[in-house]
Each structure stands twice: as C-alpha cells, then as structure tokens.
Amino acid sequence: MPIGLYIILFLTFGLLVASFIVPPLGAISPSVLQGAALILGGTWLLYTTANIPSFIQAGAKIKASYGNASITIGKKMDEEEETSKEGTDG
Numbered sequence: 001m002p003i004g005l006y007i008i009l010f011l012t013f014g015l016l017v018a019s020f021i022v023p024p025l026g027a028i029s030p031s032v033l034q035g036a037a038l039i040l041g042g043t044w045l046l047y048t049t050a051n052i053p054s055f056i057q058a059g060a061k062i063k064a065s066y067g068n069a070s071i072t073i074g075k076k077m078d079e080e081e082e083t084s085k086e087g088t089d090g
Contacts, residue, residue: 005044012040 019033048055052062056074063072 005047008040008044012037012044015040 015033015037019030022030061072061074063070
C-alpha cells in the first residue's frame with residue numbers, strides 16, 4: 001500500500017482518540033473531529049476495496065472469516081499441499 005494510506009489511517013485513529021480526550025474548545029467540538037475521522041476512514045476503506053485486484057497481483061493475501069465461514073483470496077499453494085495433491089492423482 002502507498003505510504004499515504006498509512007498516513008490517512010493514522011490521522012483517522014488520531015482524530016477519533018482526540019475527539020474523546022480534547023474538551024470542547026469553542027469552534028471545534030469533539031463531534032467535528034469524529035466526523036472528520038469518519039470521512040477519512042471511509043476514504044481509506046473505499047480505496048482499499050477498490051484496489052483489491054491490484055493488491056492480489058502484487059502478491060498480497062486477503063483472508064476474511066465470520067463464524068465457521070472463511071474465504072482466502074490470493075493464497076499460493078504450499079509445497080505440502082502440492083505433494084498431497086500429486087499423491088492422490090495417480
């Protein structure tokens with residue numbers, strides 16, 4: 001991922017934490033910081049989901065699981081899996 005995405009992610013969490021720590025300072029209330037953090041977080045999420053195919057081509061592994069279901073995208077077969085498949089073919 002580009003370094004800019006890490007900066008945006010850092011700013012997102014920083015603004016969320018600051019919104020709970022900083023008292024209202026008049027012009028900037030904590031809700032404004034929370035709103036800015038949500039906008040930056042949404043931007044980061046949209047960018048990463050839109051670029052999943054390019055991440056996979058670069059060799060990234062994506063795994064998602066919920067309960068008993070799981071899906072893995074971009075997984076390369078291990079040598080053990082290859083040898084077990086070769087042994088069952090013939």
